[in-house]
Amino acid sequence: MPTLLNARSRGFVNTPTIERLTNRALRYLQSGFSVHLRGPAGTGKTTLALHLADLLSRPIMLIFGDDELKTSDLIGNQSGYTRKKVVDNYIHSVIKLEDELRKNWVDSRLTLAAKEGFTLVYDEFNRSRPEVNNVLLSTLEEKLLVLPPNNSRTEYIRVHAQFRAIFTSNPEEYCGVHATQDALLDRLVTLNMPDPEAETQTAILVEKIGITPEEAQTIVDIVMAFQQKTGNQKTIGLRSGLMIAKICHEHEIAIAINQEAFQEVCEDILLSRTDLDLSKANRVIQTLFDPQSLNAQSALPPPTPAVSAPEPPQPAQKVYSFLHQSQGAKLSDIESAVGLNRVETVNILRHLMEQGKIRLNEERKYIAQ
Ligand SMILES: Nc1ncnc2c1ncn2[C@@H]1O[C@H](COP(=O)(O)OP(=O)(O)OP(=O)(O)O)[C@@H](O)[C@H]1O
Helix, strand or coil: CCCCECCCCCCCCCCHHHHHHHHHHHHHHHCCCEEEEECCCCCCHHHHHHHHHHHHCCCEEEEECCCCCCHHHHHEEEEEEEEEEEEECCCCCCCEEEEEEEEEEEECHHHHHHHHCCEEEEECHHHCCHHHHHHHHHHHCCCEEECCCCCCCCCEEECCCCCEEEEEECCCCCCCCCCCCHHHHHCEEEEECCCCCHHHHHHHHHHHHCCCHHHHHHHHHHHHHHHHHHCCCCCCCHHHHHHHHHHHHHCCCCCCCCCHHHHHHHHHHHHCCCCCCHHHHHHHHHHHCCHHHHHHHCCCCCCCCCCCCCCCHHHHHHHHHHHHHHCCECHHHHHHHHCCCHHHHHHHHHHHHHCCCEEECCCCCEEEC
């Protein structure tokens, strides 16, 4: 059986923009639609897809799109044979032999998710050839998964009511990406991922790498200014910032624009990511280490704290008291009892779990400690 993913999205940074996007996507998922997050590399599609899947509170199956992927990788295939031999020697002089050879069918991720009502996260699905994804058409629309003919099992699977799929994709001009069939797009609600704003990038660098907000802002300023000056939107962004931050943090390199070691790291990470002529790109990057030029380039707002910072005490107290009285409840019950939306409820539950005040039992009920 394929491995189930338990995507507790720790370290997920929730800014007002991300939260709005999350709420929109969640609304569509709760109404039974599958969601498609589309946008350039490094805008946080996969991270948001896993966060959404986590909010749905169902086991998660993860598939990565790939040119080599086959339909059988999605639905399953025949794997070996089972042989049954019956020897009947009831009358000692007579032997009756029955030999039966049966093909074994092994479900793959889509089939399992559709059967059991899991959440399927299909990352970069347009890297798979379009015909491979055809099997998704009836799964999403008619809620029927059609399997290849076989005598030993049913050829149609009725899709479980809780099955949801979350797709992510890169724009079609990216290398190795196929055009997406209109029929598939027509069955999905597509949300375009915005480029993460400076405040989101800063918050992510602080949360993921553990640098200070001022250091994070210095890196984000440099990366965004380089992106603007070179006109390169495709490969320079959040990931470059995360790499610079991680390297500097781990090697105790001071994150300041007048530090030679910091300048070198920025050059190494950024110069390889632009199509601009190297000498021109080099000149651009040198202007960024001039404090006046950088300040003029990017009047970025000061970092604002992430929304995932500690919840206000009142709703958390409400959730805790409810759990205390009810002796355990599931996410949907908590949500309706305290009148909060899913994102708010999950944030509070996480916060209470981190404080050791509640725990999640095997029936996925939250129990007050
Ligand atoms: N909201 C977030 N909270 C914390 N980290 C984030 C968030 N969004 C993105 N990141 C981090 O930014 C990096 C890029 O994010 P992610 O891989 O989700 O982007 P993507 O759009 O799926 O990229 P690609 O198209 O290249 O797969 C990752 O290291 C991820 O952990």
